[in-house]
Amino acid sequence: MTFSHRLPRELRPNALTELLAEKKKAGAPILDLTESNPTHAGIEYPAGFLSCLASEAAARYEPEPFGLPSARETIAREYGAPVDRVVLTASTSEAYSWLFKLLCDPGDEVLVPRPSYPLFDYLAALESVNVRHYGLFYDHGWFIDFHTLERAIGERTRAIVLVNPNNPTGHFLRSHELEQLCGFGLPIISDEVFRDYQLNPASDSVPTLQDLDATLVFTLNGLSKTVGLPQMKLAWTIANGPRDQVAEALARLEIIADTYLSAGTPVQCALPSLLELRGPVQGQIMRRLRENLAVLNASGLRVLDVEAGWYAIVAQEEGSELRLLREHDVLVQPGYFYDFENPGYIVISLLTAPEIFREGIRRLRLG
Template structure:
C-alpha cells in the first residue's frame, strides 16, 4: 500500500469456520471428489434430499403448467412487494389453514427464496448480544451455520432415538435461560425421518410457554408422512405459544430448485407482533432478495390445481423406498436403525466401528465407501452425531437396492476377521 498505510486485514472467525466445515453441501462435494473416476458404475446418491432427477419423482404437470402460464402471462416480470405478492400469500395462508383449527391471514405469510432464506431471516432477526437459541441434535446444520455468522449462541437439546426421536424436554428446560429467544423443531424430521405426534407437539408448546420462548417449526417436509404418525403442524398450538412456521414447495412438489418458501406466524395472541419480531422480519425483507416474481405468480395455481393423485403417488414411492431401506439395514451387521422412518426422506443409522477392521469413525467410513463403491451417504458428525450416518431413501427403488448391495459388500470387505 502507498504512503505506508496498512493493508486491511480481516481476522478469521473461528465459529464461522467451524460452521462452514460441517456444511452438508461441502461435505457431500468432498465425498463426490473422492469417488474413483475409473469406476464405471453409476454413483448412488444417498447423501442429500433431492430426488428430482429420478423419473419416479417428477413434479406434477399442473405445477409445471402453472410456471409456464405465469411466465407467458407477462404479468410477473417486475419487482414484487418485499413481503410477497398478495395472491400468493393468500393462497399459502389458505393451503396451510386447511390443516389448522383456525384461519391464517395473508398478513401472516412472508415469501422467501426457499426455506434456506427463511432460516437465514429468522436467525438474523433473533440475534442480539448475549442471546441464545435451542437447536435439536441431530439436526439440520444450516441453523448452526447461520447462527455462527450472526454471533447467536447455539445450545443443543437431544432427540431421543429410543423414544422415536422425541425432544428431550428435560434438556430443553435445563438449557434455557433468560437470554434464550426460541427453540427449533423439525417435523417431519431431517435427519431422523420421525414425525412428532399431536401429544408430543402439545408438550413442546407447553414447555416453550413455561420458558417464555417461542417455537420455530421447520416443516419443509410437511405432508411427506407415510408411517404410523400423521403429519400435524406445530401451528395448531399457536394459541399456547407463538409459532413461526418455515416451509416451501421444494419437497412436497419435488422442486428444490424452484426456490419458493415462506415464513408464517401462527400467533393468535399477537405476541410476535407486540414483541417486535414481525416488524424485524419485514425490515429484513426490505434489504434482501425476493423470490422470483413469476414463481410467486405461479403459486396460487400450483396449490389449487395439483391433484391428490400426484401426492399419493409420491408417498407410495417414498413408502416403498423407506421399507427397502429399513429391511436392507437389518442385513448389514455394522449399522442399525433405532426406528423405521415415518416421514421426510431420511433415516439415521448407528455405525458400529468396533466390528470394522480399518475404519475409525463415520467420516472415514463415508470416504472409503465413496472411493470403493461410488455410494455417497452423509456422515453423522455433520449433524452433531459422531458414528452415525444419515441415509436418503428418496431415490428410485432399483438404485436404492443397488446402493445397499454395495454398502453390504463394503462392510463385509472391511469386517474384522
Template structure:
C-alpha cells in the first residue's frame, strides 16, 4: 500500500477513464510479458502490414531516397506543396468538388488529422454520430476533444450496414458531424451508393459535417465496389481521410492526408481552424511526404493482393472457410479492408465474455485477437483479426481458436447433478 496522500500523486485527465483502445491495450501488454518469457505468439491485433512481411512499394521507397537531401527543414504546416497538389489532383479526378491544394492537409498519419479536425470542430458537449462498431480512435478523439460520441448501429444481421433512419433519429441540437468508415474497420463492410446518398442527405438537412475515413478505399474483394462520399456531397462540407498506411503498406512512415470539400463560404472558418492547428504542431513528418505523389500517381500495387491468388484474398478465404466449417463461429464476409469480425455462436457463446476469451486464447493457444467490445458495441461475442498473415498461418490460427471454443462449449454443457436432478453448467 502506498503511504503517499492522494494530493501528492500526479493526477491525470478524468476523461481518459472513458477512453478505450484495446488494440494496443491491456492484452497487448500481456502479450509483451509472455514474449519476454520466451512464448511465441501470433499477434492479429494490429493492421500493420510491415510486421507480416509486406513492404512499401519500391517506387515509393525510391521517391523518398531521391529527395532525402531536401527533408531536413520544416515544411509548410499543411504539407509539401507537391504532395498536396498530387492529392488534390487525384481527388479531383475521382469527382471530389473543390479539390485544391489549399484544402489538403498532410498529417502524421490519419490519426493525427482525425484529432485535429475534431479539435477544430467541437465545443464542449457537442455530439458526433459514430458507427458501432467503430475504429475506437474516433470515439477516443471525440471524447478527448470534449465531445460526446453517439453511436448508430451497424447490425451484423444487416451485413454491418447502418440504417439511415436510425442515424437521423439520433440527430440532436448538439450534433455536429456524422462519421463514416468505408470500407469499414473492423467489419470489412463496404457501403453502397444509395445508402451513402441517404446519409449525405441527412447531413445536408441538419447541417452536419461529413467525416469520412476512406483509408482502405482500394482494399476490396470479389465484386465489392468503393463509392467515395465527397462527390456525392457536392457543395456540402465533407472532410475525407486517407494515406499511405494501408493501401501502400507504409504504416511506419506516418503519412496521412485529409481533403476538405464543400462550398468555400461554408467551410472557410473550419479551413482556417485546421490551418491554425496544423501550424501549432509545425508540420508533419517530411521524408514520407516525398512519397505521396509517387503513391497517388504510380502503379496499382494493391489490387493483385486482393484478387484470387493474391495474399490478402487467400487469407480472407482461409478465414471464411474456417468459420463456415466451425460449429462455434459465424462470419459476415468482409468485402473490403484488412480485417474479419467473427461472432461466437452456439454453446460456446453462452455466458461468453470477449475480453476473458481473448486473454485465455492468448495464454492457452498463443493467439492475440482484439475483443469485439473494444469497438464500442453493446454485445460481447465478437472478436477482430487482421487478414495480414499468410493463409496457412491463418488456417492454423483458426484451428487453435476452434479448439479453445470447443473446450468452452464442452464446459458450459457439462451436466451438473443437483439433488437428484441435473442441469447444464452455467
C-alpha cells in the first residue's frame, strides 16, 4: 500500500511529545505553559450563550458557497467591507487551503515568515505547494527582512503570507513595510486573527490590510481568537485589490467554496450573537495577557519585547524544553517548533491560567 507524499513519511512523535506522554502516564502534575486554547484556560463565557445556536432558521439548509447572506452581511457591517467580498469558511486553516488551491498549482510556492506558526508547512504540503521563507528580525520589536523576502521570490512564487500580528513573535506590519510589500505585486494573504490583541500601547496600532487595493489581498479572521471560540468553526476572508482581479479571484474561489460548502448553518445563524461576546471575552483575555506578561517581565528572565498576540519568547539554553519537563514538570515549546534560527529561545503562552503561569515561571528561573 502507498500513501500520498503530501503527508510526512516519519510519523514518530518528537522527543518532547514522547517525554510528555511518559510523564502523564506516570501521573506527573504538568504545568503547561503552552495553553492557548481559551476554552481550557479558564476564560468565562456568559451563562447560556450557546442558546443562540438553536434558532429556528438553523433547521433549514441553504447551500450557499460563500456562506449565508445574513452571516456575510454581519461580517461586512462589522468590518466595513462590501458584502460580495466576504467569504465564510469553517476555519482560517481552511481559508488558507482554499486560497492555496485558488492561487497555486502543484509545485508552486508561497512565501511564509520565519519564525512563524508551524501549521503552514502542513497546509501547503496538503495542497502540494512548497513553502519558502522570508525572515523576520528582532530589534526591540520584529521587522521584515526584505532582503530575504526578495531572495525568496522566484518564478513559481504565487503569494506572500503575512501573519499580522504574527504567532509567536507578535510582529505586525509597519507602514513602511506595507509599501514595500505591495511593491512586489504578488497576492497577499494577511492572517489577522490576533489583530484585537495589541499589548504594547507605545507601538503603532496593528493595521488591517483589508482596505488595500494596490494588490490582490485576502484578509483572514475568525471566531477562534476574536471571541475565543475555536470549537464554533467559523472564519471569514475579505478579498480586496484591483477590481477586475478581485472579481476573477472570487469567481474561481466560488467553485472551490461550492465544492465544500463547509461553514455550518447553526453557527452562521448565531454569528451576530456570538460577535457580541467580543467585549467580555477579549476583556478577560487582555487582562490575562497583561497580568502574565507583567509577571514574566518582573521575573529576571530575558524576554523579547511583546507587542501583540498571545505569546512570549524567552531566552533559554538550547534543549531546555526537555530539561524543564524532565526535571521541573514544566511544558514549554522550543523555538525550533516555530523555525527560529537561533536555538536559544522558548515560546510560552500568555493565555495560561495565572496560578500555573506564576509557578511555571518560578520553576523556569531555577534553570
